[in-house]
Amino acid sequence: MLGALSVGSLALIGLMVVTVAIKAWPSFHANGLSWFGPGGDVVTQFRAMHAGVPLPGHSLLYFRAWPLIWGTLIVTGIAVVIGVVVATLAAVFLTEFAPAGARRVLDPVVRLLAGVPSVVYGLIGILAIAPWINEHLISNARRQSVTYVVQLNGANLLTAALILMVMIVPIMIALSADALRSVPGSWREGSVALGVNRWRTIWRVSLRTARPAIAAATVLATARALGEAIMLAMVSGGRPFAPNPLDGLTFFYEPVQPLGATIVQEFGGQTNGAVASTIYAIAALLLFSAAMLSLAGWAVKQPLKRYGIGA
Amino acid sequence: MATASVADAPMTPPPVVEAPREGVSTWPMVDRLFYWLCWVTGIGLCLIAVAIVLLMLVKGIAYLKPSLFIEHPAPSLRQDQAGGFLDPLIGTLIVTTIAIGIAAPLGVAIAAWLSEYGRPAGLARAVESSVETIAGVPSIVLAIFGLIVFSQSFLGFLSQRASNGTVTAQSFLVAGAILALLALPLVVGATREALAQLPGRMREASLALGKSRITTLRCVLLPAIRPGIASGVVLGMGRIIGDTAIIVVLLGSTLRNEPVGGVPLLKTLRGTGSTLTSYVYGDSPAGEGNAPQKAYAAAFVLLMIVLLLNALVTRLTSPAQIGPVRRFGHRAWAMVRG
Numbered sequence: 001m002l003g004a005l006s007v008g009s010l011a012l013i014g015l016m017v018v019t020v021a022i023k024a025w026p027s028f029h030a031n032g033l034s035w036f037g038p039g040g041d042v043v044t045q046f047r048a049m050h051a052g053v054p055l056p057g058h059s060l061l062y063f064r065a066w067p068l069i070w071g072t073l074i075v076t077g078i079a080v081v082i083g084v085v086v087a088t089l090a091a092v093f094l095t096e097f098a099p100a101g102a103r104r105v106l107d108p109v110v111r112l113l114a115g116v117p118s119v120v121y122g123l124i125g126i127l128a129i130a131p132w133i134n135e136h137l138i139s140n141a142r143r144q145s146v147t148y149v150v151q152l153n154g155a156n157l158l159t160a161a162l163i164l165m166v167m168i169v170p171i172m173i174a175l176s177a178d179a180l181r182s183v184p185g186s187w188r189e190g191s192v193a194l195g196v197n198r199w200r201t202i203w204r205v206s207l208r209t210a211r212p213a214i215a216a217a218t219v220l221a222t223a224r225a226l227g228e229a230i231m232l233a234m235v236s237g238g239r240p241f242a243p244n245p246l247d248g249l250t251f252f253y254e255p256v257q258p259l260g261a262t263i264v265q266e267f268g269g270q271t272n273g274a275v276a277s278t279i280y281a282i283a284a285l286l287l288f289s290a291a292m293l294s295l296a297g298w299a300v301k302q303p304l305k306r307y308g309i310g311a
Numbered sequence: 312m313a314t315a316s317v318a319d320a321p322m323t324p325p326p327v328v329e330a331p332r333e334g335v336s337t338w339p340m341v342d343r344l345f346y347w348l349c350w351v352t353g354i355g356l357c358l359i360a361v362a363i364v365l366l367m368l369v370k371g372i373a374y375l376k377p378s379l380f381i382e383h384p385a386p387s388l389r390q391d392q393a394g395g396f397l398d399p400l401i402g403t404l405i406v407t408t409i410a411i412g413i414a415a416p417l418g419v420a421i422a423a424w425l426s427e428y429g430r431p432a433g434l435a436r437a438v439e440s441s442v443e444t445i446a447g448v449p450s451i452v453l454a455i456f457g458l459i460v461f462s463q464s465f466l467g468f469l470s471q472r473a474s475n476g477t478v479t480a481q482s483f484l485v486a487g488a489i490l491a492l493l494a495l496p497l498v499v500g501a502t503r504e505a506l507a508q509l510p511g512r513m514r515e516a517s518l519a520l521g522k523s524r525i526t527t528l529r530c531v532l533l534p535a536i537r538p539g540i541a542s543g544v545v546l547g548m549g550r551i552i553g554d555t556a557i558i559v560v561l562l563g564s565t566l567r568n569e570p571v572g573g574v575p576l577l578k579t580l581r582g583t584g585s586t587l588t589s590y591v592y593g594d595s596p597a598g599e600g601n602a603p604q605k606a607y608a609a610a611f612v613l614l615m616i617v618l619l620l621n622a623l624v625t626r627l628t629s630p631a632q633i634g635p636v637r638r639f640g641h642r643a644w645a646m647v648r649g
Binding site for chain 2: 001002005006007009012013015019020089090093094096097098102106108109110111112113116117120122123124128166173197199200220224226227228229230233234238263267270271280286287290291293294297
């Protein structure tokens with residue numbers, strides 16, 4: 001009986017992949033590989049689907065997801081790159097440098113940051129951080145310079161990436177700190193006994209040993225970041241605009257709309273066949289990325305087995 | 312001369328001198344930089360947490376009124392007429408109950424099978440990785456999956472049919488069922504970890520007394536790991552209460568809990584509604600309501616609930632709570648006596 005229940009969870013995953021893939025197929029089929037490419041405005045495309053009137057020269061399912069994919073990639077990318085550095089430094093601090101008092105404070109702090117619901121992060125972002133960025137960081141000249149392309153306000157790429165970073169850092173700290181703690185003490189003592197100072201020891205021995213675990217934590221955090229929907233729907237600007245890195249600093253103030261946030265904004269049209277299929281296609285892409293990332297997370301952790309620590 | 316002075320020296324051992332703790336001042340510049348960067352990050356994280364808590368505390372206390380807990384939300388553009396969040400509060404309670412009601416037994420069963428039976432090994436590994444995959448699937452994708460599955464017409468009894476016969480797939484039952492998937496991996500993980508920590512002699516003792524494996528599991532192992540299961544359940548509750556994407560998609564986030572049909576209790580469960588998270592989302596500038604004061608107040612309540620659950624997990628997992636050996640002695644004695 002227990003076995004049957006367990007196999008049920010296997011069947012569930014299979015069912016999820018199959019149903020989402022089947023429902024997503026029409027959208028992928030109608031657009032081919034250019035589904036992932038650039039072309040046109042996502043808002044116009046959704047509007048056409050809602051109205052049931054195909055864009056001139058295209059099928060009703062015409063959809064080009066590049067602005068959404070690009071938005072997801074850069075928001076996630078910035079958050080993860082900053083997050084790795086912050087989480088690694090914090091994990092080293094937690095395991096090596098922090099006096100007992102600081103450790104007693106930092107442990108619950110990490111747990112608190114991990115526990116705050118994403119909607120609360122989103123609320124703080126849109127009511128406290130976005131207005132501040134809008135008033136203090138975006139100059140009028142900058143606003144003028146892109147006024148014909150896009151309107152700048154506080155809900156933008158920078159805000160989204162920063163808050164996303166705070167959201168994914170706790171899980172990375174927890175996993176990295178676990179890995180650092182499992183580095184055998186004798187390895188570090190050996191290094192210190194040779195006259196290497198503590199930071200060099202951490203850098204050359206502890207972090208080097210824990211590198212696979214830190215990489216795995218990063219992959220896991222990337223998966224979290226990719227799938228984040230509600231917070232990003234609140235603070236990323238909510239316009240499917242593809243920020244242009246050539247814009248210099250303005251790039252960071254341009255709005256984005258990642259894939260998950262798009263689902264949140266558009267799922268109301270699920271009774272409309274074309275819209276529904278497009279949403280399911282976005283969900284299928286997210287599901288595929290999540291599955292690939294959990295595979296990658298498993299793969300990068302393998303070297304740890306060689307050291308005989310962790311699993 | 313030298314040898315003589317050594318021989319004359321008193322025989323007391325030299326005093327033990329603690330090696331001075333290596334100061335940072337002797338390190339190369341780069342190493343010192345990293346050392347201070349570690350400190351800065353650590354303190355920075357604390358400051359962020361303090362800022363979040365302080366902001367929510369200040370705003371929450373400023374806008375929180377006792378009447379908010381007992382008033383139904385009302386559609387109004389003015390914040391002072393928009394009512395309270397009684398319905399979302401009840402909604403949170405309902406979905407959490409449903410989701411945990413599904414996830415806890417299922418998760419314990421899966422974990423027990425994986426740890427205590429787990430044959431054939433290939434199947435066990437497949438189940439294990441499927442649970443891990445569920446943990447990695449973004450909640451918005453789970454929500455979309457729920458939307459597809461529960462809008463099948465033969466599952467219409469779980470939600471409601473629109474006038475043109477399509478099933479909306481939006482109800483407390485549907486949302487609870489999908490939210491259970493969020494909590495499932497946490498329950499499975501905590502239960503497995505607790506089972507792995509039990510000493511092997513507990514199983515052996517029970518089996519030696521002639522009890523079957525399932526009886527051993529039910530009467531010895533599961534009672535012994537109750538704190539472990541509880542911490543998994545509480546962690547799962549935290550995830551469920553904090554989730555917004557599934558609620559927004561599968562609960563309809565209507566202002567009030569709208570019953571469907573005439574059967575008491577079932578009509579609420581089949582109906583749409585909202586929870587604290589979707590209430591916060593709806594009242595933020597991103598949603599339709601745009602009542603930031605209500606959003607702050609509800610978010611404050613939400614944060615307090617989550618912090619409370621966090622504290623509960625810490626207490627449950629503290630060493631003082633885990634005493635399987637002591638409890639096992641008691642259990643075994645009871646079993647021997649019949």
